[in-house]
Amino acid sequence: MTYCVGMQLREGIVMIADTRTNAGIDNISTYKKLHTLIDDGKSFVVAASAGSLSVTQAMVSILAEGIEPDFLDGPRRRLEDAPSMFRAAELVGEALAMARRDIGRTLDGTGINADVSLLLAGRIGNEPLTLYLIYSEGNFIQCQPDCPYAQIGEFKYGKPILDRALEWDTPLDEAVKVGLISFDSTMRSNLSVGLPFDMLIIPADRSQPQIRRRIEQGDPYFTNLSSSWGRLLSEARSQVPDPPFLKTGGFGK
């Protein structure tokens, strides 16, 4: 399993991806799921992936080679040549659908799933930052201010905190905190999501530096966040009034 979240806010984009993959519960490894697809000084595009690792890697290779031309003797279509994030997402979706079709065919009847979903984030040239959620079939939706995040993989455990806490105007440092709390909740409930996490912060303001960080097992900030969040939740619970329809002091004592 996997959990990745992308948050698109007024101040920029935050991407967090775990690195745990498993082929059965007895075969667990660490693989990077946050892939840099373009970083040429002008444009910057990354993708986070959830699902079949072989399909994801095939897709990345297909994109690196460039896709067959649209017409005879045309140039191979490359991500670097995409004139916009929309066209980049289209090309990535096409590569994903190709990889899934090829590998899916060999998996027919094995019960092994060849689905992959992606979060695609970044900017082409001077375009604004954009975040897409790309489905297994290659179609995609763009993240909008009304719901300033997208998730892939094991998303349910960590969704309530995002729904409550994230808004378009949430500052980036607050978003990082909320994102890591979301990962903490997911890790506790699903063993197949685990540290280390890869984190990337892309400020909307191009004069600000991007921040990349791998949060390893024992990372002091995450360890502290995880334990203080547990304590704060328990304090919050104690402040919620007791149900009036029960005798105070509990039962059966």
Next chain:
Amino acid sequence: MTYCVGMQLREGIVMIADTRTNAGIDNISTYKKLHTLIDDGKSFVVAASAGSLSVTQAMVSILAEGIEPDFLDGPRRRLEDAPSMFRAAELVGEALAMARRDIGRTLDGTGINADVSLLLAGRIGNEPLTLYLIYSEGNFIQCQPDCPYAQIGEFKYGKPILDRALEWDTPLDEAVKVGLISFDSTMRSNLSVGLPFDMLIIPADRSQPQIRRRIEQGDPYFTNLSSSWGRLLSEARSQVPDPPFLKTGGFGK
């Protein structure tokens, strides 16, 4: 969809079930999902159900009629005659598997799911209180002190709070609070889980009264819990230290 949780603690059992059913997103109704199966003064057994409503109702009717005897001219097997909660769970599981087989056959090829899972709770005679999770196939597991709750239906959104907050020694009033917070998180993330909720508290101490309550839309306690939990979570978030790897004050300002 549905969400039901059963919590078995030292002090007793708390069951909470929503009442929303839907046949497609445009056909939503309210049906009771917390069924009293035995209440004869000596024994008390309830079941909460998630999944196909027609299979659930067929199962309840099969149980009310009694199941075919095990041997020729034997008596029909009835829940009221079960000598233990284990035998009661077996009989309920058998009725469920029968209903699912009969109805499932007519649904073959329609893509409609005939699965149902159940929480079965209560006591037979002077036995201790017991909580079972019964799967669609009729097999079941018993809730144990190490993990003092079981969920059916849309369980993921509301699981993190249970994992953090519930222990065998949690008092019943605290458990009710935690259970309702779990429902609040689930309702926010999945529209097909909704008020009213049915709640039942069965104290382990037989001298204490059972409490039954339907929590309707606008219930003052639940409304207050929901809003104060949101506020307390937001206060808790503000107390988690900011990430040290970001400049304080955010980006892009």
